[in-house]
Amino acid sequence: MDMNWIEIGDLSDIxxxxxxxVKTPQGKIAVFRTAENDVFAIEDHCPHKGGxxxxxxxxxxxxxxxxxxxxxxxxxxxxxxxDEGAVRTIPVRNEGGKLSIALENLMLAAAE
Amino acid sequence: xxxxxxxxxxxMASGRMLExxxxxxxxxxxxTLFGSEPRGNYNRIMLSPVLAGEKTYEQIVTHDADWYASHxxxxxxxxxxxxxxxxxxxxxxxxxxTPYDKLVVATGSAPFIIPIAGKDLPxxxxxxxxxxxxxxxxxxxxxxxxxxxxxxxxxxxxxxAALRLRGMEVVVLHLxxxxxxxxxxxxxxxxxxxxxxxxxIKVHCKAQTTAILGKDRVEAVGLDDGTVYPADxxxxxxxIRPEVRVATDAGLYVERGIVVNDQMVxxxxxxLAVGECVEHERICYGxxxxxxxxxxxxxxxxxxxxxxxxxxxxxxxxxxxxxxxYSAGDFADGEDRQEIVxxxxxxxxxxxxxxxxxRILGAVLYGETGDGAWFFDMLRKGTDVSDMRETLIFGQxxxxxxxxxxxxxxxxxxxxxxxxxCNGVCKSKIVGTITEKGLTSLDDVRAHTKASASCGSCTxxxxxxxxxxxxxxxxxxxxxxxxxxxxxGHDDVRRLIxxxxxKTIPAVMQELEWKTSCGCAKCRPxxxxxLVCDWPDEYADDYQSRYxxxxxxxxxxxxxxxxxxxxxxxxxxxxxxxxxxxxxxxxFNVPLVKVTGGQRIDLLGIEKxxxxxxxxxxxxxxFVSGQAYAKGLRTVxxxxxxxxxRFGTQDSTGLGIRIxxxxxxxxxxxxxxxxxxxxxxxxxxxxxxxxGVICVDSGFExxxxxxxxxxxxxxxxxxxVGTEDEALEVIVALTQMYREQARYxxxxxxxxxxxxxxxxxxxxxxxxxxxxxxxxxxxxxxxxAQVDPWSERVSGKDKHEFKPMATVEYAGA
Ligand SMILES: Cc1cc2nc3c(=O)[nH]c(=O)nc-3n(C[C@H](O)[C@H](O)[C@H](O)COP(=O)(O)OP(=O)(O)OC[C@H]3O[C@@H](n4cnc5c(N)ncnc54)[C@H](O)[C@@H]3O)c2cc1C
Ligand code: HEM
Ligand code: SF4
Ligand code: SF4
Ligand code: FES
Numbered sequence: 001m002d003m004n005w006i007e008i009g010d011l012s013d014i015x016x017x018x019x020x021x022v023k024t025p026q027g028k029i030a031v032f033r034t035a036e037n038d039v040f041a042i043e044d045h046c047p048h049k050g051g052x053x054x055x056x057x058x059x060x061x062x063x064x065x066x067x068x069x070x071x072x073x074x075x076x077x078x079x080x081x082x083d084e085g086a087v088r089t090i091p092v093r094n095e096g097g098k099l100s101i102a103l104e105n106l107m108l109a110a111a112e
Numbered sequence: 113x114x115x116x117x118x119x120x121x122x123x124m125a126s127g128r129m130l131e132x133x134x135x136x137x138x139x140x141x142x143x144t145l146f147g148s149e150p151r152g153n154y155n156r157i158m159l160s161p162v163l164a165g166e167k168t169y170e171q172i173v174t175h176d177a178d179w180y181a182s183h184x185x186x187x188x189x190x191x192x193x194x195x196x197x198x199x200x201x202x203x204x205x206x207x208x209x210t211p212y213d214k215l216v217v218a219t220g221s222a223p224f225i226i227p228i229a230g231k232d233l234p235x236x237x238x239x240x241x242x243x244x245x246x247x248x249x250x251x252x253x254x255x256x257x258x259x260x261x262x263x264x265x266x267x268x269x270x271x272x273a274a275l276r277l278r279g280m281e282v283v284v285l286h287l288x289x290x291x292x293x294x295x296x297x298x299x300x301x302x303x304x305x306x307x308x309x310x311x312x313i314k315v316h317c318k319a320q321t322t323a324i325l326g327k328d329r330v331e332a333v334g335l336d337d338g339t340v341y342p343a344d345x346x347x348x349x350x351x352i353r354p355e356v357r358v359a360t361d362a363g364l365y366v367e368r369g370i371v372v373n374d375q376m377v378x379x380x381x382x383x384l385a386v387g388e389c390v391e392h393e394r395i396c397y398g399x400x401x402x403x404x405x406x407x408x409x410x411x412x413x414x415x416x417x418x419x420x421x422x423x424x425x426x427x428x429x430x431x432x433x434x435x436x437x438y439s440a441g442d443f444a445d446g447e448d449r450q451e452i453v454x455x456x457x458x459x460x461x462x463x464x465x466x467x468x469x470x471r472i473l474g475a476v477l478y479g480e481t482g483d484g485a486w487f488f489d490m491l492r493k494g495t496d497v498s499d500m501r502e503t504l505i506f507g508q509x510x511x512x513x514x515x516x517x518x519x520x521x522x523x524x525x526x527x528x529x530x531x532x533x534c535n536g537v538c539k540s541k542i543v544g545t546i547t548e549k550g551l552t553s554l555d556d557v558r559a560h561t562k563a564s565a566s567c568g569s570c571t572x573x574x575x576x577x578x579x580x581x582x583x584x585x586x587x588x589x590x591x592x593x594x595x596x597x598x599x600x601g602h603d604d605v606r607r608l609i610x611x612x613x614x615k616t617i618p619a620v621m622q623e624l625e626w627k628t629s630c631g632c633a634k635c636r637p638x639x640x641x642x643l644v645c646d647w648p649d650e651y652a653d654d655y656q657s658r659y660x661x662x663x664x665x666x667x668x669x670x671x672x673x674x675x676x677x678x679x680x681x682x683x684x685x686x687x688x689x690x691x692x693x694x695x696x697x698x699x700f701n702v703p704l705v706k707v708t709g710g711q712r713i714d715l716l717g718i719e720k721x722x723x724x725x726x727x728x729x730x731x732x733x734x735f736v737s738g739q740a741y742a743k744g745l746r747t748v749x750x751x752x753x754x755x756x757x758r759f760g761t762q763d764s765t766g767l768g769i770r771i772x773x774x775x776x777x778x779x780x781x782x783x784x785x786x787x788x789x790x791x792x793x794x795x796x797x798x799x800x801x802x803x804g805v806i807c808v809d810s811g812f813e814x815x816x817x818x819x820x821x822x823x824x825x826x827x828x829x830x831x832x833v834g835t836e837d838e839a840l841e842v843i844v845a846l847t848q849m850y851r852e853q854a855r856y857x858x859x860x861x862x863x864x865x866x867x868x869x870x871x872x873x874x875x876x877x878x879x880x881x882x883x884x885x886x887x888x889x890x891x892x893x894x895x896x897a898q899v900d901p902w903s904e905r906v907s908g909k910d911k912h913e914f915k916p917m918a919t920v921e922y923a924g925a
């Protein structure tokens with residue numbers, strides 16, 4: 001499958017232990033920056049009832065959903081603990097602070 | 113027939129001796145137990161936490177009525193033995209004579225009272241038994257009460273810290289140049305003094321007390337340099353001497369204490385002695401560990417078994433929460449002795465070892481006491497330390513490679529390392545008993561091994577051992593931890609934040625040994641709140657540790673849109689405000705406009721990106737955030753009151769608005785909702801609020817601790833005050849007390865239930881000085897909290913929150 005890397009901005013655009021979202025035609029994607037400056041991207045759509053994961057509290061390599069406190073792994077997209085469910089993870093690249101994500105469609109291009 | 117055993121003194125030593133006796137040979141003796149105190153055996157060591165209010169007397173009782181009954185002990189509490197007739201083998205109390213076959217003297221010590229004028233005035237106490245504690249607690253109950261503690265040793269400092277925790281103004285008078293001069297050198301004494309002073313305890317060294325002043329009871333203490341300290345209570349903690357009067361009168365051989373041989377037998381073969389009243393090989397002891405050894409030996413001697421008491425080294429800790437100080441062994445100077453000292457003033461650490469011929473004689477650790485058990489182990493064994501002298505002071509972790517984590521350090525301790533100093537319990541005994549008996553809780557381990565059952569300062573070590581032995585199946589049940597990132601409960605964390613002066617989330621996690629790298633969604637918001645509350649001027653709010661609602665200052669809805677609730681002070685609005693709201697509704701196509709339960713208007717279904725623009729328009733009309741999302745002040749509902757209503761007694765609307773304008777913006781442990789009703793008809797439903805006011809002709813009834821959510825609960829009346837000003841002050845003080853003490857997410861009614869409504873009433877209503885102090889701290893923190901978050905964001909703060917980072921579209925679209 002073709003991977004299309006799309007620049008989305010700078011690492012510094014995201015607060016430490018925070019997240020921003022990227023709007024795409026395939027839905028919103030949440031991009032996270034952990035305390036250790038690792039970057040992850042997952043669908044911004046909680047497997048439970050669709051809560052916006054980008055609005056949750058980031059801790060370790062996980063985020064707690066703001067609606068009902070499911071904890072989602074940023075690495076695997078899977079719900080941790082007793083809950084079951086998963087969201088799609090999206091490849092991210094960090095090249096000297098410039099962030100890109102890979103989407104599976106050649107037709108995409110960044111605007112903004 | 114069973115022999116008659118009579119015991120004088122129901123203290124720690126005799127209690128322990130009876131346990132050994134009944135365990136080995138139940139029914140061998142017919143026991144009569146005399147005690148001057150009107151109560152049975154309890155854990156005297158724990159009087160300090162009782163004085164501090166951290167424990168209750170019931171929690172420190174070691175033997176209760178059932179225990180005595182089941183072992184057939186005749187209890188004669190409240191009776192002092194005045195005479196021993198050795199020829200007839202009887203003892204006497206005010207109530208008459210009691211014969212014995214064997215007698216055990218366990219009279220402990222008497223506190224030393226310095227012979228100065230005024231020493232007998234009411235209000236001058238020692239710190240020895242529960243009556244002393246009760247007297248001190250009673251004195252602390254007075255508003256603005258003052259205490260003077262004479263003596264800056266272990267006992268005096270524990271008393272001072274505890275009285276301070278009770279809210280008293282405390283001065284410590286110490287004769288020597290620095291505190292605890294027996295254990296500490298001047299620099300370390302100074303570290304300790306600074307720590308105590310930071311808690312508000314005044315320390316006066318080189319203080320020669322000349323008189324205790326007062327007419328009917330103590331009023332002040334005078335020093336030879338002319339200083340006079342006012343005092344409602346004076347605590348003498350200058351030392352103890354063995355209580356030997358009854359033994360001396362009976363003609364037993366007494367030096368400083370009752371002289372005994374290795375079998376604990378005195379100069380009379382039918383009389384034994386145990387405890388602090390004893391002198392063995394010219395040594396009198398003042399700590400429980402050796403006394404427990406004596407108790408064991410005495411029980412065996414009574415049962416005609418072989419046993420011998422040998423002198424032991426003792427170690428002790430200062431039991432002041434938040435201060436770690438450990439000392440063991442002997443510190444006297446001497447030609448042939450060397451010292452190794454480590455100081456790290458910035459970290460508040462001091463360690464001192466006294467060596468003789470490459471063996472440790474004494475160890476003092478301040479600020480970091482984790483290696484205490486290791487040093488003490490080598491001290492007792494006389495380990496030759498020449499190989500590790502260079503690095504010895506850095507502790508066990510530095511011996512042989514990389515630093516160990518605390519668990520590994522415990523794992524590395526030898527099997528015979530002493531874990532519980534009070535009860536002389538070693539590591540293998542604890543581990544062995546856990547496995548053998550299948551123990552799973554700390555209480556079980558205490559019951560079976562006695563480890564951590566006396567002063568409790570080894571609890572951490574014992575728990576680590578349990579963890580080591582039981583693996584993950586052990587989880588300490590004593591307190592419910594805040595979350596899985598720590599073993600500490602909310603109350604401990606709050607206390608330690610204050611005690612250690614921790615001012616950032618990383619500092620808390622570092623110092624309190626968080627188990628995760630950056631916490632979780634449970635502890636981070638709680639810590640953020642505690643720090644905002646405790647250090648309003650210094651702490652920089654960590655937005656990434658706030659729930660989304662508080663981060664973007666709006667309420668998230670189930671579809672990810674937000675709702676916006678502007679403040680309407682006291683539920684009052686006007687045409688201009690309503691028009692502005694109507695315009696916003698039109699401009700942003702707000703799907704739903706609803707009147708809330710809190711007397712204001714909610715605009716629902718707003719996209720996150722639109723929030724700043726909505727706020728900007730609302731701000732133009734003078735609206736600020738209603739904080740309907742906050743763990744903080746939400747609404748103050750009012751009725752129309754005396755301005756309009758025919759029943760109204762006071763201007764309830766005006767008071768409600770005044771309260772809301774005063775208190776808006778403040779963060780609280782959980783949401784805080786208020787209401788003011790103009791008369792007892794209570795149209796504003798003030799009696800189910802966190803705090804409510806019912807106006808009456810004579811003033812303002814203040815209510816609190818109501819609930820109308822998942823639980824429903826009417827409020828309790830806090831009290832009646834005469835003026836609006838006073839009503840405001842009481843409400844604010846109550847809020848501040850709640851802010852400072854409650855656990856995060858704990859509503860006022862749950863907190864109040866825990867603390868006790870009477871206690872709250874005492875602190876914010878009756879004690880005017882304390883009320884004012886709470887009020888002042890609230891006012892101070894409002895300086896930093898009363899910033900409208902909406903206008904801040906309209907002018908650009910946290911812009912990133914409201915915009916997508918990027919928008920990706922189909923190419924060419
Ligand atoms: C506040 C405080 C904190 C302490 N902290 C520690 C600590 O952290 N670690 C530590 O190791 N030690 C500590 N100690 C010391 C420890 O409590 C004592 O070493 C221990 O209690 C002594 O035990 P005992 O049985 O010899 O005497 P006690 O426990 O004092 O018992 C003696 C009893 O005999 C009674 N009595 C005396 N004379 C008569 C009589 N003629 N007739 C009838 N009854 C009589 C007394 O009223 C008393 O109840 C502390 C002491 C205090 C007061
Ligand atoms: C996610 C959950 C919740 C949301 C979004 C929510 C939202 C709201 C809002 C917007 C208001 C109007 C308040 C105002 O004007 O400031 C309100 C009022 C109220 N809420 Fe909630 N709430 C929630 C959970 C709860 C819970 C758990 C309780 C009970 C414990 C509760 C009890 C109340 C009460 C009693 C009122 C009326 C206040 C009054 O009459 O003074 N709410 N709620
Ligand atoms: S509470 Fe009393 S004063 Fe207020 S509106 Fe109701 S009846 Fe009138
Ligand atoms: S009562 Fe329940 S459903 Fe209704 S707003 Fe409150 S929390 Fe939501
Ligand atoms: S939608 Fe995420 S936990 Fe319910």
